[in-house]
Amino acid sequence: MRAFILILLLIPFTLLAEENIATLRNADISTEPDAPRMGNEENKDLKRKRNYPMQPPTIPHKIAGYRIDLNSNKCLSCHSRRQVADSQAPMVSVTHYMDRDGNFLAEVSPRRYFCNQCHVSQLDVKPLVENTFQDVDAILDEKKKK
Amino acid sequence: MLNKVKDIWQTISHPSRYYSLGILIIAGFVAGVIFWGGFNTVLEATNTETFCISCHEMNNNVYQELKSTIHYTNRSGVRATCPDCHVPHDWTDKIARKMQASKEVWGKIFKTISTREKFLAKRRELAQHEWDRLKANDSLECRNCHDFQYMDFTRQGKRAEEAHSTGLTNGEKTCIDCHKGIAHELPDMAGVEGW
Numbered sequence: 342m343r344a345f346i347l348i349l350l351l352i353p354f355t356l357l358a359e360e361n362i363a364t365l366r367n368a369d370i371s372t373e374p375d376a377p378r379m380g381n382e383e384n385k386d387l388k389r390k391r392n393y394p395m396q397p398p399t400i401p402h403k404i405a406g407y408r409i410d411l412n413s414n415k416c417l418s419c420h421s422r423r424q425v426a427d428s429q430a431p432m433v434s435v436t437h438y439m440d441r442d443g444n445f446l447a448e449v450s451p452r453r454y455f456c457n458q459c460h461v462s463q464l465d466v467k468p469l470v471e472n473t474f475q476d477v478d479a480i481l482d483e484k485k486k487k
Numbered sequence: 488m489l490n491k492v493k494d495i496w497q498t499i500s501h502p503s504r505y506y507s508l509g510i511l512i513i514a515g516f517v518a519g520v521i522f523w524g525g526f527n528t529v530l531e532a533t534n535t536e537t538f539c540i541s542c543h544e545m546n547n548n549v550y551q552e553l554k555s556t557i558h559y560t561n562r563s564g565v566r567a568t569c570p571d572c573h574v575p576h577d578w579t580d581k582i583a584r585k586m587q588a589s590k591e592v593w594g595k596i597f598k599t600i601s602t603r604e605k606f607l608a609k610r611r612e613l614a615q616h617e618w619d620r621l622k623a624n625d626s627l628e629c630r631n632c633h634d635f636q637y638m639d640f641t642r643q644g645k646r647a648e649e650a651h652s653t654g655l656t657n658g659e660k661t662c663i664d665c666h667k668g669i670a671h672e673l674p675d676m677a678g679v680e681g682w
Contacts, residue, residue: 386645402646406556406669413673418682427681429649 365469380464389463392476397459404462409455416456417449530585536568544600545569552671559670572628572670573617580624611674618663626662633662 368374382403389399407415419428422438437453438446475483498505506514532538540546550569553559558567575581593599600606600613621628635655640648654660664681667673676682 384644402644408668408673410672411675413668413676413682415668424681 380466382462383465392474394477400457400460400462402462404457409457414449414454414456421449422447530581533585534570534574534581536570539569542595544595544606548600548603548606549671556670567632567670571631575624575627576631607674614667614671614674618667621663622661629662629666 366374382405383401384403386401388401391398404416409416417433418424419430420433422432424430425432433449433453435445437449440446440450441452502511540550558572560566574584598605600609638651640652643651650665654664655662667679667682
């Protein structure tokens with residue numbers, strides 16, 4: 342009985358909460374809605390501006406089918422220190438060759454091995470949610486005005 | 488009994504003594520069609536994907552990996568099957584490759600890669616064989632479909648255009664030099680040039 346009352350008490354809260362949840366599913370749990378269209382990865386090979394100096398640069402090309410695993414790392418087959426002369430791709434930042442004690446290694450440090458943990462390709466699509474991000478220049482400008 | 492065998496041997500060793508030349512020519516022609524046709528049918532049957540993946544070694548490892556790649560599924564529905572890339576299309580080269588493949592029959596019988604673990608342990612060696620083969624024949628199997636003559640560099644991405652118009656055009660490099668692991672997963676690439 343007590344449990345029943347507790348459930349009754351909780352119902353209004355769950356109803357309230359439901360209104361605030363921004364769902365991406367938009368369909369009943371028992372149905373399988375159509376998957377959203379896949380976007381096209383941008384493939385212009387043009388470097389993009391970084392919004393603040395420490396931002397991991399976004400990938401300006403397609404990476405579909407690039408494997409990064411124990412055996413191979415497709416990104417490094419162009420961007421590693423040894424390959425850049427051949428590929429003319431930008432070399433992986435020197436910080437990626439440092440272990441956590443600051444020692445420089447000959448190969449990319451294992452803790453930086455999985456490139457797409459930080460670096461991602463971009464899609465030319467309408468954003469799903471509004472983005473109020475301001476880059477560092479905008480913030481500095483605002484401060485100057487004050 | 489012995490006489491009967493002797494009789495048959497005499498007929499076989501001197502057939503023209505017992506049959507007319509016309510019959511022999513026609514019989515020879517018919518037998519030739521049957522034998523050659525049979526040989527070729529069997530050869531072609533071993534040159535299909537269904538045959539390749541009838542062994543669990545191929546079906547459970549390399550075939551599953553192929554499925555997510557562009558050579559299996561893509562927007563236009565043109566796809567490559569195992570022999571398109573792994574068996575030469577010209578007859579003489581094909582026969583040579585088929586003879587080499589007798590080693591694969593040996594491997595099947597003695598279970599060289601009968602488990603996933605054995606397969607992974609041997610993967611680098613097996614991959615190296617295919618890389619060497621494609622390097623030696625200037626990526627012939629790639630070029631059966633991807634003909635360099637009809638490649639429009641202006642329709643390619645900037646990086647693809649750059650690579651194809653230099654190394655590939657002057658013959659310094661061939662497809663497999665850069666396009667390793669496009670249809671299957673890669674082995675440990677430590678020490679492989681370019682990785």
